[in-house]
Amino acid sequence: MKLKTLVKATLASTTLLASSLSFAANVEVNANANDLAIKGYDTVSYFTKGAPTKGSDKFTAAYNGAIYHFSSxxxxxxxxAEPAKYAPQYGGYCAMGVALNKKFDTDPTAWHVRDGKLYLNLNKAVQKKWSSDIPGYIETAQGNWNGIKGLTADQIEKVFE
Structure with missing residues:
Protein backbone atom coordinates (compact mmCIF):
# COMPACT_ATOMS: atom_id res chain seq x y z
CA MET A 1 0.00 0.00 0.00
CA LYS A 2 2.84 2.40 0.81
CA LEU A 3 4.43 1.80 -2.59
CA LYS A 4 1.15 2.67 -4.30
CA THR A 5 0.95 5.92 -2.30
CA LEU A 6 4.56 6.76 -3.17
CA VAL A 7 3.89 6.17 -6.89
CA LYS A 8 0.79 8.41 -6.76
CA ALA A 9 2.70 11.16 -4.94
CA THR A 10 5.55 10.95 -7.45
CA LEU A 11 3.14 11.17 -10.39
CA ALA A 12 1.35 14.13 -8.83
CA SER A 13 4.63 15.94 -8.19
CA THR A 14 5.85 15.27 -11.72
CA THR A 15 2.58 16.56 -13.19
CA LEU A 16 2.75 19.75 -11.11
CA LEU A 17 6.38 20.33 -12.06
CA ALA A 18 5.66 19.79 -15.77
CA SER A 19 2.70 22.16 -15.70
CA SER A 20 4.69 24.85 -13.88
CA LEU A 21 7.53 24.51 -16.40
CA SER A 22 5.14 24.80 -19.34
CA PHE A 23 3.62 27.92 -17.74
CA ALA A 24 7.09 29.40 -17.31
CA ALA A 25 7.84 28.75 -20.98
CA ASN A 26 4.69 30.65 -21.96
CA VAL A 27 6.03 33.74 -20.18
CA GLU A 28 8.87 33.66 -22.70
CA VAL A 29 6.54 33.69 -25.71
CA ASN A 30 4.04 36.39 -26.56
CA ALA A 31 0.92 34.31 -27.12
CA ASN A 32 -2.78 34.84 -26.51
CA ALA A 33 -4.94 32.93 -24.01
CA ASN A 34 -5.12 30.01 -26.47
CA ASP A 35 -1.30 29.95 -26.80
CA LEU A 36 -1.49 31.34 -30.34
CA ALA A 37 1.71 33.20 -31.27
CA ILE A 38 1.94 36.40 -33.34
CA LYS A 39 -1.83 36.66 -33.65
CA GLY A 40 -1.97 33.78 -36.08
CA TYR A 41 0.39 35.25 -38.67
CA ASP A 42 2.66 32.92 -40.62
CA THR A 43 6.17 33.59 -39.30
CA VAL A 44 7.81 31.91 -42.31
CA SER A 45 6.06 34.29 -44.75
CA TYR A 46 8.15 37.22 -43.49
CA PHE A 47 11.17 35.41 -44.92
CA THR A 48 9.70 33.75 -48.02
CA LYS A 49 7.24 36.44 -49.20
CA GLY A 50 8.85 39.44 -47.54
CA ALA A 51 5.46 40.29 -46.04
CA PRO A 52 3.23 39.26 -43.15
CA THR A 53 0.60 36.72 -44.15
CA LYS A 54 -2.24 35.45 -42.01
CA GLY A 55 -1.89 31.77 -41.21
CA SER A 56 -4.56 29.08 -40.99
CA ASP A 57 -5.48 26.66 -38.24
CA LYS A 58 -5.19 23.94 -40.92
CA PHE A 59 -1.39 24.27 -40.78
CA THR A 60 0.03 24.50 -37.26
CA ALA A 61 3.16 23.75 -35.29
CA ALA A 62 4.05 24.11 -31.62
CA TYR A 63 7.28 25.69 -30.42
CA ASN A 64 8.36 26.93 -26.97
CA GLY A 65 4.88 26.46 -25.53
CA ALA A 66 3.11 28.42 -28.29
CA ILE A 67 1.14 27.44 -31.39
CA TYR A 68 2.05 28.96 -34.74
CA HIS A 69 -0.26 29.11 -37.76
CA PHE A 70 0.97 28.93 -41.34
CA SER A 71 -0.49 29.79 -44.72
CA SER A 72 0.66 26.50 -46.26
CA ALA A 81 12.66 21.84 -39.67
CA GLU A 82 14.23 24.99 -38.13
CA PRO A 83 11.87 26.73 -35.69
CA ALA A 84 14.57 28.93 -34.12
CA LYS A 85 15.38 30.31 -37.60
CA TYR A 86 11.81 31.51 -38.19
CA ALA A 87 10.43 32.28 -34.72
CA PRO A 88 10.40 35.99 -33.90
CA GLN A 89 13.13 37.30 -31.63
CA TYR A 90 12.42 37.90 -27.94
CA GLY A 91 9.57 35.40 -27.99
CA GLY A 92 7.56 37.68 -30.26
CA TYR A 93 7.50 40.57 -27.80
CA CYS A 94 8.16 44.07 -29.08
CA ALA A 95 11.87 44.44 -29.89
CA MET A 96 11.86 48.11 -28.84
CA GLY A 97 10.09 47.19 -25.61
CA VAL A 98 12.76 44.61 -24.77
CA ALA A 99 15.41 47.28 -25.38
CA LEU A 100 13.56 49.28 -22.70
CA ASN A 101 13.29 46.28 -20.30
CA LYS A 102 9.57 45.86 -21.07
CA LYS A 103 7.36 43.19 -22.58
CA PHE A 104 4.88 44.73 -24.97
CA ASP A 105 2.47 43.02 -27.32
CA THR A 106 3.10 43.42 -31.05
CA ASP A 107 1.39 44.30 -34.28
CA PRO A 108 2.46 41.59 -36.75
CA THR A 109 2.42 44.20 -39.52
CA ALA A 110 5.12 46.26 -37.72
CA TRP A 111 8.08 44.02 -38.51
CA HIS A 112 11.64 43.91 -39.76
CA VAL A 113 13.97 41.09 -40.81
CA ARG A 114 17.63 41.81 -40.13
CA ASP A 115 20.52 39.36 -40.43
CA GLY A 116 18.04 36.51 -40.91
CA LYS A 117 16.06 37.28 -37.74
CA LEU A 118 12.48 38.51 -37.39
CA TYR A 119 11.80 41.46 -35.08
CA LEU A 120 8.29 42.67 -34.24
CA ASN A 121 7.21 45.98 -32.73
CA LEU A 122 4.24 47.25 -30.76
CA ASN A 123 2.96 49.32 -33.67
CA LYS A 124 4.15 51.31 -36.69
CA ALA A 125 5.00 54.41 -34.60
CA VAL A 126 7.25 52.37 -32.30
CA GLN A 127 8.71 50.64 -35.35
CA LYS A 128 9.64 54.04 -36.78
CA LYS A 129 11.53 54.95 -33.59
CA TRP A 130 13.16 51.49 -33.46
CA SER A 131 14.25 51.90 -37.09
CA SER A 132 16.25 55.00 -36.16
CA ASP A 133 18.97 52.81 -34.56
CA ILE A 134 18.21 49.15 -35.24
CA PRO A 135 21.75 47.87 -34.45
CA GLY A 136 21.89 49.81 -31.19
CA TYR A 137 18.42 48.72 -30.07
CA ILE A 138 19.16 45.09 -30.97
CA GLU A 139 22.38 45.18 -28.95
CA THR A 140 20.54 46.64 -25.95
CA ALA A 141 17.63 44.21 -26.30
CA GLN A 142 20.01 41.23 -26.52
CA GLY A 143 21.54 42.28 -23.21
CA ASN A 144 18.13 42.82 -21.59
CA TRP A 145 16.32 39.70 -22.83
CA ASN A 146 18.02 37.16 -20.55
CA GLY A 147 17.04 39.23 -17.52
CA ILE A 148 13.34 39.56 -18.41
CA LYS A 149 12.39 36.57 -20.58
CA GLY A 150 11.12 34.43 -17.71
CA LEU A 151 9.24 37.27 -16.01
CA THR A 152 5.70 38.53 -16.37
CA ALA A 153 5.13 42.21 -17.13
CA ASP A 154 4.14 42.77 -13.47
CA GLN A 155 7.34 41.11 -12.23
CA ILE A 156 9.41 43.26 -14.57
CA GLU A 157 7.76 46.41 -13.19
CA LYS A 158 8.68 45.39 -9.64
CA VAL A 159 12.30 44.68 -10.60
CA PHE A 160 12.75 48.04 -12.34
CA GLU A 161 10.79 50.26 -9.90
Missing amino acids: AQNRDLFK
Whole structure:
Protein backbone atom coordinates (compact mmCIF):
# COMPACT_ATOMS: atom_id res chain seq x y z
CA MET A 1 0.00 0.00 0.00
CA LYS A 2 2.84 2.40 0.81
CA LEU A 3 4.43 1.80 -2.59
CA LYS A 4 1.15 2.67 -4.30
CA THR A 5 0.95 5.92 -2.30
CA LEU A 6 4.56 6.76 -3.17
CA VAL A 7 3.89 6.17 -6.89
CA LYS A 8 0.79 8.41 -6.76
CA ALA A 9 2.70 11.16 -4.94
CA THR A 10 5.55 10.95 -7.45
CA LEU A 11 3.14 11.17 -10.39
CA ALA A 12 1.35 14.13 -8.83
CA SER A 13 4.63 15.94 -8.19
CA THR A 14 5.85 15.27 -11.72
CA THR A 15 2.58 16.56 -13.19
CA LEU A 16 2.75 19.75 -11.11
CA LEU A 17 6.38 20.33 -12.06
CA ALA A 18 5.66 19.79 -15.77
CA SER A 19 2.70 22.16 -15.70
CA SER A 20 4.69 24.85 -13.88
CA LEU A 21 7.53 24.51 -16.40
CA SER A 22 5.14 24.80 -19.34
CA PHE A 23 3.62 27.92 -17.74
CA ALA A 24 7.09 29.40 -17.31
CA ALA A 25 7.84 28.75 -20.98
CA ASN A 26 4.69 30.65 -21.96
CA VAL A 27 6.03 33.74 -20.18
CA GLU A 28 8.87 33.66 -22.70
CA VAL A 29 6.54 33.69 -25.71
CA ASN A 30 4.04 36.39 -26.56
CA ALA A 31 0.92 34.31 -27.12
CA ASN A 32 -2.78 34.84 -26.51
CA ALA A 33 -4.94 32.93 -24.01
CA ASN A 34 -5.12 30.01 -26.47
CA ASP A 35 -1.30 29.95 -26.80
CA LEU A 36 -1.49 31.34 -30.34
CA ALA A 37 1.71 33.20 -31.27
CA ILE A 38 1.94 36.40 -33.34
CA LYS A 39 -1.83 36.66 -33.65
CA GLY A 40 -1.97 33.78 -36.08
CA TYR A 41 0.39 35.25 -38.67
CA ASP A 42 2.66 32.92 -40.62
CA THR A 43 6.17 33.59 -39.30
CA VAL A 44 7.81 31.91 -42.31
CA SER A 45 6.06 34.29 -44.75
CA TYR A 46 8.15 37.22 -43.49
CA PHE A 47 11.17 35.41 -44.92
CA THR A 48 9.70 33.75 -48.02
CA LYS A 49 7.24 36.44 -49.20
CA GLY A 50 8.85 39.44 -47.54
CA ALA A 51 5.46 40.29 -46.04
CA PRO A 52 3.23 39.26 -43.15
CA THR A 53 0.60 36.72 -44.15
CA LYS A 54 -2.24 35.45 -42.01
CA GLY A 55 -1.89 31.77 -41.21
CA SER A 56 -4.56 29.08 -40.99
CA ASP A 57 -5.48 26.66 -38.24
CA LYS A 58 -5.19 23.94 -40.92
CA PHE A 59 -1.39 24.27 -40.78
CA THR A 60 0.03 24.50 -37.26
CA ALA A 61 3.16 23.75 -35.29
CA ALA A 62 4.05 24.11 -31.62
CA TYR A 63 7.28 25.69 -30.42
CA ASN A 64 8.36 26.93 -26.97
CA GLY A 65 4.88 26.46 -25.53
CA ALA A 66 3.11 28.42 -28.29
CA ILE A 67 1.14 27.44 -31.39
CA TYR A 68 2.05 28.96 -34.74
CA HIS A 69 -0.26 29.11 -37.76
CA PHE A 70 0.97 28.93 -41.34
CA SER A 71 -0.49 29.79 -44.72
CA SER A 72 0.66 26.50 -46.26
CA ALA A 73 1.93 23.05 -45.40
CA GLN A 74 5.24 23.99 -47.01
CA ASN A 75 5.72 26.93 -44.61
CA ARG A 76 4.73 24.77 -41.66
CA ASP A 77 7.28 22.17 -42.69
CA LEU A 78 10.02 24.80 -43.10
CA PHE A 79 9.26 26.02 -39.58
CA LYS A 80 9.24 22.52 -38.10
CA ALA A 81 12.66 21.84 -39.67
CA GLU A 82 14.23 24.99 -38.13
CA PRO A 83 11.87 26.73 -35.69
CA ALA A 84 14.57 28.93 -34.12
CA LYS A 85 15.38 30.31 -37.60
CA TYR A 86 11.81 31.51 -38.19
CA ALA A 87 10.43 32.28 -34.72
CA PRO A 88 10.40 35.99 -33.90
CA GLN A 89 13.13 37.30 -31.63
CA TYR A 90 12.42 37.90 -27.94
CA GLY A 91 9.57 35.40 -27.99
CA GLY A 92 7.56 37.68 -30.26
CA TYR A 93 7.50 40.57 -27.80
CA CYS A 94 8.16 44.07 -29.08
CA ALA A 95 11.87 44.44 -29.89
CA MET A 96 11.86 48.11 -28.84
CA GLY A 97 10.09 47.19 -25.61
CA VAL A 98 12.76 44.61 -24.77
CA ALA A 99 15.41 47.28 -25.38
CA LEU A 100 13.56 49.28 -22.70
CA ASN A 101 13.29 46.28 -20.30
CA LYS A 102 9.57 45.86 -21.07
CA LYS A 103 7.36 43.19 -22.58
CA PHE A 104 4.88 44.73 -24.97
CA ASP A 105 2.47 43.02 -27.32
CA THR A 106 3.10 43.42 -31.05
CA ASP A 107 1.39 44.30 -34.28
CA PRO A 108 2.46 41.59 -36.75
CA THR A 109 2.42 44.20 -39.52
CA ALA A 110 5.12 46.26 -37.72
CA TRP A 111 8.08 44.02 -38.51
CA HIS A 112 11.64 43.91 -39.76
CA VAL A 113 13.97 41.09 -40.81
CA ARG A 114 17.63 41.81 -40.13
CA ASP A 115 20.52 39.36 -40.43
CA GLY A 116 18.04 36.51 -40.91
CA LYS A 117 16.06 37.28 -37.74
CA LEU A 118 12.48 38.51 -37.39
CA TYR A 119 11.80 41.46 -35.08
CA LEU A 120 8.29 42.67 -34.24
CA ASN A 121 7.21 45.98 -32.73
CA LEU A 122 4.24 47.25 -30.76
CA ASN A 123 2.96 49.32 -33.67
CA LYS A 124 4.15 51.31 -36.69
CA ALA A 125 5.00 54.41 -34.60
CA VAL A 126 7.25 52.37 -32.30
CA GLN A 127 8.71 50.64 -35.35
CA LYS A 128 9.64 54.04 -36.78
CA LYS A 129 11.53 54.95 -33.59
CA TRP A 130 13.16 51.49 -33.46
CA SER A 131 14.25 51.90 -37.09
CA SER A 132 16.25 55.00 -36.16
CA ASP A 133 18.97 52.81 -34.56
CA ILE A 134 18.21 49.15 -35.24
CA PRO A 135 21.75 47.87 -34.45
CA GLY A 136 21.89 49.81 -31.19
CA TYR A 137 18.42 48.72 -30.07
CA ILE A 138 19.16 45.09 -30.97
CA GLU A 139 22.38 45.18 -28.95
CA THR A 140 20.54 46.64 -25.95
CA ALA A 141 17.63 44.21 -26.30
CA GLN A 142 20.01 41.23 -26.52
CA GLY A 143 21.54 42.28 -23.21
CA ASN A 144 18.13 42.82 -21.59
CA TRP A 145 16.32 39.70 -22.83
CA ASN A 146 18.02 37.16 -20.55
CA GLY A 147 17.04 39.23 -17.52
CA ILE A 148 13.34 39.56 -18.41
CA LYS A 149 12.39 36.57 -20.58
CA GLY A 150 11.12 34.43 -17.71
CA LEU A 151 9.24 37.27 -16.01
CA THR A 152 5.70 38.53 -16.37
CA ALA A 153 5.13 42.21 -17.13
CA ASP A 154 4.14 42.77 -13.47
CA GLN A 155 7.34 41.11 -12.23
CA ILE A 156 9.41 43.26 -14.57
CA GLU A 157 7.76 46.41 -13.19
CA LYS A 158 8.68 45.39 -9.64
CA VAL A 159 12.30 44.68 -10.60
CA PHE A 160 12.75 48.04 -12.34
CA GLU A 161 10.79 50.26 -9.90
